[in-house]
Amino acid sequence: MSSERQEGKDRIIFVTREDHATPSSAELVEEDPDDPYEERGLILPNGEINWNCPCLGGMASGPCGTEFKEAFSCFHYSKEEVKGSECLEQFRSMQECMQRYPELYPQEDEKEPKEQSSETEQTSEDSASAERSGANSTAATEKDSNATQPNTESSVES
Numbered sequence: 001m002s003s004e005r006q007e008g009k010d011r012i013i014f015v016t017r018e019d020h021a022t023p024s025s026a027e028l029v030e031e032d033p034d035d036p037y038e039e040r041g042l043i044l045p046n047g048e049i050n051w052n053c054p055c056l057g058g059m060a061s062g063p064c065g066t067e068f069k070e071a072f073s074c075f076h077y078s079k080e081e082v083k084g085s086e087c088l089e090q091f092r093s094m095q096e097c098m099q100r101y102p103e104l105y106p107q108e109d110e111k112e113p114k115e116q117s118s119e120t121e122q123t124s125e126d127s128a129s130a131e132r133s134g135a136n137s138t139a140a141t142e143k144d145s146n147a148t149q150p151n152t153e154s155s156v157e158s
Helices: 017-021 065-076 085-099 108-157
Strands: 003-007 010-014
Antiparallel strands (some): 003 010
């Protein structure tokens, strides 16, 4: 025979071997699709945006949350043939806001040019030295050609 005990918000149920020997008669309760505590994806079953989705990474609640919501909503509900083409102003506003908080929204473009610039400088230096070497070897080849030509011409003439 099972027994129950309530401890605060928890209900503890003790069962016996006999309770486990018979099939369960428990009925499953259908999930409530509107339960705000139920984890859902980015788009709720009713088509609305789930601003609490962890996939947004807090973008909807940061200092640029309003701008983010306006831009994302515009894109999500866009009916244009090129989806979101009418949302450029909202995305521009969001980008300007994010640029005011670089510590919260680091720009990928700012990191890459520094890395690329050192690589680019190295590549430029390598190219310049290769060109100088190439120019020197070309000039040396031309001198050698000129030096050998008169000898060849003079031997042909004789």
